[in-house]
Amino acid sequence: MPATPPVVASVAASLAQQQIALAQSELQQQTWGSGNIPAGLVAIVPQVLLTQAALALNTWETSITPAQSLYARTSGIPIVHELTGVGLLGVLLLPTLATTALNSTGMLLPLVGALEGTGGITPVQNAVSTAALNSRVYALVPVTMRATTEPIVYVSINGGPSTPVLVDTGSSGLVVTRASVGDAAPLGSPTSTGTSGYSGGLTYSYTSYKTTVDFGNGIVTEPTDVAIVDTADAAKALAFFQQLGGASGVLGIGANAAGPGPSIPTTALPGDLSQGVFLYQSLFLGIAGVMVFGPNPLPSRTSVAGAPDAYLTVKVGNNTTTNVGAIIDSGGVYGTILSSMIGGKTSVPVGTRISVYTPDGVLLYTYTVTSYNAPTVITSGLINTGYVPYQHGPVYLDYTTPDGMGATHFDYA
Structure with a gap:
């Protein structure tokens, strides 16, 4: 697929601006009016903050697409590209500034209400709190890379303890043991049961419940299905998870992954945050990165249909280029390769160059096999990219495709 600007969702931001305008009008009427x-005097600062929030959102809406396009056009031009990146970052921060201004407004309104005295400030408070939710276009979560290949983030489930989970684009659904789930609210009746597993040898039975998943800093899902490993399999499941960079569970975020499901928590985030997930594992010298919820924050260099299951074209050394089904898998360690792609060999020799392209020939990434990063050779099935594409640059999983299968965007860095 050709390079295209990212889809920028502004419906929620537009709603936020309408709610800000309503709050300003109501606040004026209930004070000076x-x-x-x-x-009225106490309401001056909230009115200023509301104006700042509206300005920030309006500037974001009018500036985001031009800023992203300029960033893409300057790719490969030293210094200029870095400067346009700084400009783009400034635009990306505008919705966050709007949210901060709205939250500050909400903190000041009770004082206005105390002087206003009739209770008429309540509609203003409601409009401001709703606008604060809608104005949050992006939300950022830090990612820690452990054991080189394992991206880890922390979540709190049902108000429970902060729990490290593996960010796995190769699966869908959040899977944890009961010890990682809090008791802040009753879990209620199960929504489903089943048996599933992960490559590497884990098979387990689970029971799913609807509850919230909190990524920190106010990033909380609506009630969504979380798979809790049954007690009989909890010990072996936790032992398996611990091998994944010390994780206590797996956060599967793939749109068209095989499972285990039954839902993808990141699609249950409020507003624009549910549109997709941006993952950049190597942002800080390969030891840390970021995960961003919302519309694609960077311009897309190219993309493939499907996330994570997609068709790719792969060339291994001097062997014939092969079109193959693949799993673009952040949790796939060093990946897999078909023996037929390397002349029937059982291992990939050190020094072999592996290049991966879109089906229409756009280079996605290329790397040289070393003694520690060689993909495992398999005889059949989908190949697995492993963490490599996520280490080479930013990747965005788009949940908004009409077919529900998702798309994987390889962004400009």
């Missing part, structure tokens, strides 16, 4: 001078 009613002749309440003390309340």
Whole structure:
């Protein structure tokens, strides 16, 4: 697929601007408009903050696409590209500034209400709190890379303890043991049961419940299905998870992954945050990165249909280029390769160059096999990219495709 600008969702941001305008009008009416001078004086700062929030959102809406396009056009031009990146970052921060201004407004409104005295400030508070939710276009979560290949983030499930989980684009669904789930609210009746597993040898039975998943900093899902490993399999499951960079569970975020499901927590985030997941594992010298929820924050260099299951074209050394089904898998360690792609060999020799392309020939990434990063050779099935594409640059999983299968965007860095 050709390079295209990212899809920028602004519906929620537009709603936020309408709610800000409503809050400003109501606040004016309940203070100066009613002749309440003390309340009007106290309302000056909230009005200024509301104006700042509206300006930030309006500037973001009008500037984001041009800023992303300029960033893409300057790729490969030293210094200029870095400067346009700084400009793009400034635009990306505007919705966050709007949310901060709205939250500050919400903190000041009770004082206005105390002077206003009739309870008429409640509609203003409701409009501001709703606008604060809608204005949050992006949300960022730090990613820690462990054991070189394992991206780890922390979540709190049902108000429970902060739990490290592996970010796995190769699966769908959040799977943990009961010890990682809090008791802040009753889990209620199970939503499903089943048996599943992960490559590497784990098979387990689970029971799913609807509850919240909290990524920190106010990033909380609506109630969504979480798979809790049954007690009989909990010990072996936790031992398996611990091998994944010390994780206590797996956060599967793939749109068209085989499972285990039954849902993808990141699609249950509010507003624009549910549109997709941006993952950049090597942002800080390969030891840390970021995961961003929301529309694609960077321009897309190219993309393939499907996330993580997609068709790719692969060339291994001097062997014939092969079109093959693949799993673009952040949790796939060093990946797999078909023996037929390397002349029937059982291992990939050190020094072999592996190049991966879109089906229409756009280079996605290339790397040289060393003594520690060689993909495992398999005889059949889908190949697995492993963590390599996520280490080479930013990748965005788009949940908004009409077919529900998702798309994988390889962004400009």
